[in-house]
Amino acid sequence: MKRYSAWQLFREGLRGGKGWGMAWRTPKPKKQYDVVIIGAGGHGLSTAYYLAKNHGITDIAVIEKGWLGGGNTGRNTTAIRSNYFYPESAQLYDLSVRLYEGLSKDLNYNVMFSQRGMMVLAHSEPEMEMAARQYNAMRLNGIDAEFLDAKEVRKRAPILNYRDDARYPIHGAVNQPRGGTGRHDAVAWGYARAADALGVDIIQNCEVTDFLMEGGRCVGVNTAFGEIRSGMVAATVAGHSSVIAGMAGFKLPIHSYALQAFVSEPYKPVLDTVVLSPAVGTYISQSDKGGLVFGGALDRVPSYGQRGNMPVQEAVIGGLLEFMPALSKVKLLRHWGGIVDVTPDSSPIIGPSGVDGLYLNCGWGTGGFKAIPAGGYLLAHRMATGQHHEISRPFDLDRFTTGRLIDESAASGIAH
Amino acid sequence: MQIFTCPFCGPRDEREFHFIAEAGKTRPDTLNQISDEDWAAYLHSHRNEKGHVREIWMHTTCGELFLLERDSVTMEVLGSTALREAGQ
Numbered sequence: 001m002k003r004y005s006a007w008q009l010f011r012e013g014l015r016g017g018k019g020w021g022m023a024w025r026t027p028k029p030k031k032q033y034d035v036v037i038i039g040a041g042g043h044g045l046s047t048a049y050y051l052a053k054n055h056g057i058t059d060i061a062v063i064e065k066g067w068l069g070g071g072n073t074g075r076n077t078t079a080i081r082s083n084y085f086y087p088e089s090a091q092l093y094d095l096s097v098r099l100y101e102g103l104s105k106d107l108n109y110n111v112m113f114s115q116r117g118m119m120v121l122a123h124s125e126p127e128m129e130m131a132a133r134q135y136n137a138m139r140l141n142g143i144d145a146e147f148l149d150a151k152e153v154r155k156r157a158p159i160l161n162y163r164d165d166a167r168y169p170i171h172g173a174v175n176q177p178r179g180g181t182g183r184h185d186a187v188a189w190g191y192a193r194a195a196d197a198l199g200v201d202i203i204q205n206c207e208v209t210d211f212l213m214e215g216g217r218c219v220g221v222n223t224a225f226g227e228i229r230s231g232m233v234a235a236t237v238a239g240h241s242s243v244i245a246g247m248a249g250f251k252l253p254i255h256s257y258a259l260q261a262f263v264s265e266p267y268k269p270v271l272d273t274v275v276l277s278p279a280v281g282t283y284i285s286q287s288d289k290g291g292l293v294f295g296g297a298l299d300r301v302p303s304y305g306q307r308g309n310m311p312v313q314e315a316v317i318g319g320l321l322e323f324m325p326a327l328s329k330v331k332l333l334r335h336w337g338g339i340v341d342v343t344p345d346s347s348p349i350i351g352p353s354g355v356d357g358l359y360l361n362c363g364w365g366t367g368g369f370k371a372i373p374a375g376g377y378l379l380a381h382r383m384a385t386g387q388h389h390e391i392s393r394p395f396d397l398d399r400f401t402t403g404r405l406i407d408e409s410a411a412s413g414i415a416h
Numbered sequence: 417m418q419i420f421t422c423p424f425c426g427p428r429d430e431r432e433f434h435f436i437a438e439a440g441k442t443r444p445d446t447l448n449q450i451s452d453e454d455w456a457a458y459l460h461s462h463r464n465e466k467g468h469v470r471e472i473w474m475h476t477t478c479g480e481l482f483l484l485e486r487d488s489v490t491m492e493v494l495g496s497t498a499l500r501e502a503g504q
């Protein structure tokens with residue numbers, strides 16, 4: 001792999017960028033691999049990278065029906081945080097934040113992780129009590145947290161609605177200073193380039209259409225380019241997890257829904273942190289280009305349509321204007337949707353699928369961008385060693401049978 | 417705005433409707449001992465199909481449950497059937 005550096009940037013600047021070369025190869029698939037990974041989103045690519053880097057398994061194909069990073073990884077609003085309620089979740093998402101902290105260096109690719117903080121607003125005295133509970137839970141979980149009063153929130157985000165007649169007056173907030181945003185495409189591209197350099201074949205425009213099964217064991221996949229056999233198969237297909245499970249003859253505890261997001265025209269800097277108002281359900285940050293990036297709740301109609309509906313658009317934009325009325329004249333540039341894989345407890349599924357040889361890393365729903373490094377790291381550990389990492393153990397599919405759910409939807413009122 | 421049709425009230429705005437569950441699941445007989453697996457499958461396993469789906473929805477305005485058939489990719493509505501008749 002040709003290393004990127006300030007010196008290279010300077011040199012290529014003088015040469016008109018002619019020496020950069022391709023960031024990854026476009027290989028023809030072989031007939032057989034040690035591991036086949038279905039889906040080249042962040043989780044598929046990071047699974048491949050950590051299998052190669054941490055466990056020396058490099059004979060891997062990542063098979064993608066479209067282009068790499070073209071699923072939810074390239075459609076999300078890039079909030080990264082670990083301010084969860086339960087210890088299991090805090091461990092999982094904080095592993096991810098820690099990996100993100102070193103990721104640009106590790107991948108030799110700038111993923112633009114900007115730890116600008118993430119504030120969750122409280123709009124009443126009862127909400128302040130719940131905020132204190134959340135703050136305490138975070139501290140007990142060993143996660144950085146600050147409990148802010150209204151004056152402090154105002155200092156950090158003067159653009160919010162501080163009028164006396166605000167329908168949702170701001171009483172305070174819980175802040176996670178290490179939270180922030182990253183560059184979604186760069187995460188996919190960085191992992192792809194680093195995995196490719198370790199020998200991983202990334203096969204794009206190749207849909208997996210079926211599994212090869214022998215004696216009840218999954219021994220490979222059927223694809224648009226023909227049969228590919230493999231020792232182990234991992235599915236990292238987010239909103240399409242149930243479709244993949246259907247091919248292997250089982251069902252998952254997942255519903256697929258559209259989640260929408262919005263970006264405005266670029267404006268001068270008005271907000272240098274991520275803000276979420278659970279009361280109205282909208283969250284927002286400003287990208288380095290100046291675009292105001294925001295989103296809210298799921299559409300309520302199960303969908304594979306990859307576009308959103310009007311009622312939720314109205315609720316998200318209306319909610320935003322309640323706590324940031326100054327944005328009422330802002331013009332939207334784009335709006336889009338992605339299909340997310342929602343579990344009953346809003347926690348992911350990592351580990352064996354129940355079908356021999358087939359593994360899952362899915363169920364991340366509305367919040368799996370922040371978890372891309374951890375999801376790949378932990379599934380790679382599970383596949384290579386045959387044992388769960390202690391952090392991924394609680395997120396095994398078996399929790400739906402034992403009843404040990406990790407109900408973050410109820411506990412922390414999660415948003416993305 | 418998507419329009420769904422309540423078999424009793426006619427075509428209405430999607431905001432008046434609530435998704436309940438996939439059609440065709442029957443609750444295991446809990447008077448007898450059932451396995452954890454069967455109970456978990458009843459509670460949590462979904463077909464979650466891409467394409468033609470059959471679902472139970474409620475029209476929250478009149479409170480009636482009915483069978484909605486639609487396409488989960490194009491969002492086209494293929495039909496609404498009252499459960500009272502269909503269940504007989």
Ligand SMILES: Cc1cc2nc3c(=O)[nH]c(=O)nc-3n(C[C@H](O)[C@H](O)[C@H](O)COP(=O)(O)OP(=O)(O)OC[C@H]3O[C@@H](n4cnc5c(N)ncnc54)[C@H](O)[C@@H]3O)c2cc1C
Pocket residue numbers: 038039040041042043044063064065066067068069070071072073074075076077078079080206207208209236237238239240259260261295336337338339340361362364365366367368369370371416
């Ligand atoms: C609008 C929106 C906003 C979001 N905001 C945030 C946020 O702020 N923070 C956060 O942490 N998370 C957020 N998320 C969630 C996050 O984007 C996802 O959880 C995460 O990107 C999932 O990554 P993945 O690699 O599992 O899936 P994806 O990136 O969707 O990758 C799956 C890939 O599998 C491929 N695939 C599917 N079926 C097949 C097949 N049969 N054969 C071959 N390939 C196949 C798809 O083409 C796709 O490229 C958001 C999601 C959306 C939609």
Ligand SMILES: [Zn+2]
Pocket residue numbers: 422423424425426475477478479480
């Ligand atoms: Zn009705």
